[in-house]
Amino acid sequence: MGQHRGHERTSVRPVNRDRYVDFLRAWAIGAVVFGHWLITGLVRGDGGEIRAPELLAEMPWTQWLTLLFQVMPLFFFAGGHAAGGSWERHRDAGGRAAGWVGLRALRLLLPTGVYCGVVLVAVGVSAAVGVDPYTLALVGWALAMQFWFLPVYLVLSALTPVLHAAHRRWGVFVPVALGAAALVTGALGVGLLNHVLVWGVAYQLGFCRRDGLLGGRPLGAAAMAAGGGLAFALLVGPGPYPVSLILVTGQDPSNTNPPSAAMLAWVVAQVGVCLLLAPPLRRVLARERLWRRVRVVSGVSMTLYLWHMVPVLVVAAVLYLPGLAPEPGFGSPAWWAWRVPWLLVLGGVLAGLVVGLRPLERGVGAVYARVGPRARPGWSWALWLGLVACVAALSRFAVRGFAPDGRLPVAPTVGVGLGIALVVLSGWRTDVRRERSAKSALDEVA
Template structure:
């Protein structure tokens, strides 16, 4: 089956908007003492919370991920592959670049800590470099559950995301009314899992067989979101804002679930004209490399902010009009352009590392059959726990080196890589067939 260009476009579009959104709302201020602070634009200028409606695009990333995973798992299963082997390859595709990124950042944290860099500054930088990590443990969990989720999809179809959404609503009631915060952890998998499961449904034609379905999703989800914001306890902001007692993302709320449904509906409505546009080779030649570099862009996009902060703010060269003023917004244009140029340079410089990771992936990815799968599952559990902790605390909590998350991520990734050497010879060859390299 040929790749769906629209699915690749959605991943690229989601990453680009995440990067631009983070850059747009990042505000830097040089204090009289010379230290750099980062006031929270969404809290200081409340109307900017409406901008998150345009930049909270992660539902589409999970939707595209579900679409791609459903097709990949179907093909692997048809070829006789096992869940552990399939998952190992997909997990390493994420863990290897994340491990390389984390290793380099942790090395810098260790050097800066030993050099006596101010703890508060180090903690802020460590948080900025890990702010995007919340997505990784959720995506790894959904990937691990894909064989079960896809089996449920094949049996019950749209009832699966409907049931997951209903449970997510019940969980959110507990969080908002009974103040049971830990129950909300389930909604990271349930709400984003709805988008992931809808990717299965989209791929198998359950969302596009009737023309009214995308309209109903877009309109129904949009109306539900507006009602929950206007009449309920939920803020309009689709990312966490300091001082708000109820958040739409921490954990994902009923309003975020409504936004997922609305955004998926809009995505389906936009598919035909965008596909026609992507069929034009000049357009596709622009989109394809962005999609190919999506993980690099996602992981490294805050490094240019630190570089520009050091070059222009620490030196006092950057003009600093009032936060949210007309002059401040006018300076967002050169700010975004400079960050884009720096990020392009970072991506170019990382080319040899990216190519090395591709080779490493091919040399360490497990085969279809595994003699023992326990290293994979243990490694995934350790990696998910380590990434979740880094997402919450950053790379330098309280200015300290995060020993346990660093060891957990390194050990977890190594265990997943070790599954290649626990792989058994393929047993699904026809009778009389020869194993490769054997007589």
């Protein structure tokens, strides 16, 4: 949320935006939103209830579409690029790891906390008034389906000072080592670590790209794209992995839970393609009109990521429950034709939602403005304990949704609230400088 121009409190050095990195972030969020909406289909049952058949399982050929919409490597690649520069500026200004990690974490945790609060209140009220548990569980899952990204990104953010120190010493050998470790842990059946190792490869490549270790070498980028693409084809063709890059119920092994060797190959290939496309796209992004549009999308990327499934529920309640929406056979040609107005309607609802959320974003900015770039003396324990609580709670939401079995999940609800409070308190300041507005606070850690 907010455009990340970034500056440390102790430094007035301006930070030059990398337009291409912002474009990657905007492109990725657009692909995620569009992809989720495209594969989400609603069907009214005989009793008037709403069901959401799993398109990828019902029509296996659609799993090939995930090659277009699995762009999470771009998020981690762009995130590593931005985090590397931000951490360097903070470190050079005399800052310590705890203060930077706290500010970086709150960029995700504060808007996530608002989203969780709104959804959990709605779940609690719905459960209290007797909403069908199956329906509530389905809705709770849909609203948390994107949450897997948050705990992984929080862990990588917390590890950034260590990962960047390794990068400064060994450069491109670090992502190579992470990739090799991911292959070993996957073969040994300890795949849970691959959530950090595989996505950490993309994150670490962001460091390398920022420091020029990947740029200016088209042959190297082409080798990454071709090598990663060939490895992916072998792993999903004659190899054991499915083509789907999104979790499909009952599919084993999966490419995403945990990230597989095929996903690792996809990360390498996608980063290679990004490097190859950088020069022509940079020339296009030099046009100010286009750049302003990219900034708008990039600036609200967190809002779009968190809230993009809410329009689906709005449309379900307004059009499907009363029987006002067309209901062609699921997966039929008419159903696919209905995807066009479906996407347009959802886009309009989301645009209105983004505008309506601006007061909440200003409130988030005001809280963020009261957190300093240095941890309060004696409060570092609160930061790390709060991060552990948040990672655990968000992971639980990602796996079971906001309403498992149609009930309010008490433990993760308490965990995310307490965790965010501890992270905020670890850097809370009472002597905020007047000139540091909420907007500039949001821009402080890119």
